[in-house]
Amino acid sequence: MKHSKEFHSVTYETTKGPITIEGPLSSEQLKKFNFHEKLIAFRPAKKQFEALLQIADFEEGRIIIARTEEMIVGYVTYLYPDPLERWSTFNMEELIVLGAIEIAPEYRGERVASNLIKVSMMDDFMENYIIISTEYYWHWDLEGTKLSIWDYRKIMEKMMASGGLSPAPTDDPEIISHPANTLMVRIGKNVSTEAIEQFDKLRFLTRYEQTKKRKQPISDLRNAPNKT
Numbered sequence: 001m002k003h004s005k006e007f008h009s010v011t012y013e014t015t016k017g018p019i020t021i022e023g024p025l026s027s028e029q030l031k032k033f034n035f036h037e038k039l040i041a042f043r044p045a046k047k048q049f050e051a052l053l054q055i056a057d058f059e060e061g062r063i064i065i066a067r068t069e070e071m072i073v074g075y076v077t078y079l080y081p082d083p084l085e086r087w088s089t090f091n092m093e094e095l096i097v098l099g100a101i102e103i104a105p106e107y108r109g110e111r112v113a114s115n116l117i118k119v120s121m122m123d124d125f126m127e128n129y130i131i132i133s134t135e136y137y138w139h140w141d142l143e144g145t146k147l148s149i150w151d152y153r154k155i156m157e158k159m160m161a162s163g164g165l166s167p168a169p170t171d172d173p174e175i176i177s178h179p180a181n182t183l184m185v186r187i188g189k190n191v192s193t194e195a196i197e198q199f200d201k202l203r204f205l206t207r208y209e210q211t212k213k214r215k216q217p218i219s220d221l222r223n224a225p226n227k228t
């Protein structure tokens, strides 16, 4: 797949002044801005900015930012799944992950996150992707917000819904390890039926692999190495 990226920019008023939401941006464009020192939900701000610069230059990578005149105060990332995660099992070229979204604490509750996701979807090329986001409650800022797990989960759902992502069932062991964790999915209009079927297998990979084992011909089992 040739990944094309179309830039969009929207500015709106917040109680903290005007905020511009824009992207996807290249690493060169990102380097023109400062990075808010409180963007530390995933790692120290400096390290996180370095990670964003790398993702921005991946062929499929996308960084959309929220900024004041000169300071990045929020961002969302999209990229292929980590090779160590189940979501990369079939190397699906249509499958990208909304990997991280974060807003500096003083800019939260101003619809910045919802607008980041909305602006991401303005690029028609996003219709060629299945976009997933794996939500694990241990990544949430429960301490900073003083919200309960379930109230935080509500925010996640509302925020993701603004870009058309909705909860989808899966048997991924990490996700089902806690009822507040969830898989969020958006299937673009141009995604083929074959890709959707493959994604269904991926969502239920544990079940799919067990069924495959049960269907294994008896001759294969005979050739299997003896365990004793």
Ligand SMILES: CC(C)(COP(=O)(O)OP(=O)(O)OC[C@H]1O[C@@H](n2cnc3c(N)ncnc32)[C@H](O)[C@@H]1OP(=O)(O)O)[C@@H](O)C(=O)NCCC(=O)NCCS
Pocket: 041, 099, 100, 101, 102, 103, 104, 107, 108, 109, 110, 111, 112, 113, 114, 115, 139, 140, 141, 145, 147, 154, 155, 156, 158, 159
């Ligand atoms: C989760 C996070 C990205 C939300 O950012 P945000 O810009 O404050 O979100 P929005 O303003 O777009 O709010 C989305 C919805 O949640 C609601 N909401 C946001 N913060 C809230 C709060 N503290 N209490 C109650 N509701 C809240 C908003 O009212 C909005 O609902 P609405 O659509 O009915 O108006 C932000 O809190 C954050 O950076 N957290 C740390 C990192 C993190 O947890 N990332 C997610 C995992 S990848």
